Amino acid sequence: NKIKDSGNNNVMLTDRGNMFGYQDIIVDYRGIPTMQSFGVPVLLDVTHSLQKPNQQNGITGGNPQMIEIIAKAGVAAGVDGIFLETHPEPNKAQSDGNNMLELNKLEDLLTKLVRIREAIN
Numbered sequence: 001n002k003i004k005d006s007g008n009n010n011v012m013l014t015d016r017g018n019m020f021g022y023q024d025i026i027v028d029y030r031g032i033p034t035m036q037s038f039g040v041p042v043l044l045d046v047t048h049s050l051q052k053p054n055q056q057n058g059i060t061g062g063n064p065q066m067i068e069i070i071a072k073a074g075v076a077a078g079v080d081g082i083f084l085e086t087h088p089e090p091n092k093a094q095s096d097g098n099n100m101l102e103l104n105k106l107e108d109l110l111t112k113l114v115r116i117r118e119a120i121n
Contacts, residue, residue, distance in 0.1 A: 011040045014083065015074075017049030025049050027070060029077040036078070044074035046084040050099045062099025064090070068109055075116045082113065 003011050013035045017025035027049045035042045049070060050063040071082055087093040090100035101109065 012043055012080075013038065013040055014043045014045050015049070015079070016045040017051075023052055025051050027074070029073060032074070032077045032079050036080070041080035043081045043083050044071070044079040046071045046074065046082050047096065047099045047101065048083075051096075052098075062096070064099050064101060067099075067101050068112070071109060071113055072116055075113045076120060078120070 015027065015031055015035065017027050018031075020026045025048070027044070032042055032044070046067055047062070047064075050066055052062055067084065071084065074082060084101055085093075085096055085099070086101045086103045086106050087097065088103045090097040090102060093100055
């Protein structure tokens with residue numbers, strides 16, 4: 001409401017997952033319709049929600065093999081858009097490589113997500 005009260009109606013909310021313990025982030029899809037009840041688009045930050053923070057080596061880990069399932073579930077739950085990080089070679093990325101999607105897998109994933117959206121609409 002603060003943002004809207006300032007005259008800016010260009011508001012989106014992003015679900016980035018919730019901490020579960022100290023080394024895992026999870027997505028609770030029940031939050032999507034709750035966030036949408038505020039009358040603004042809701043995005044799902046797929047790759048952030050798969051981070052594994054607070055690793056002993058000091059580098060945030062990830063769970064990239066779950067990107068597709070988290071994205072599909074988000075679209076099926078009605079999220080308005082997705083955010084995800086991608087790179088041609090995630091292991092060479094400057095940041096967050098441990099939870100990125102390989103660029104060559106992006107088109108296939110987006111095609112699947114569009115099909116899910118079409119099916120539920």
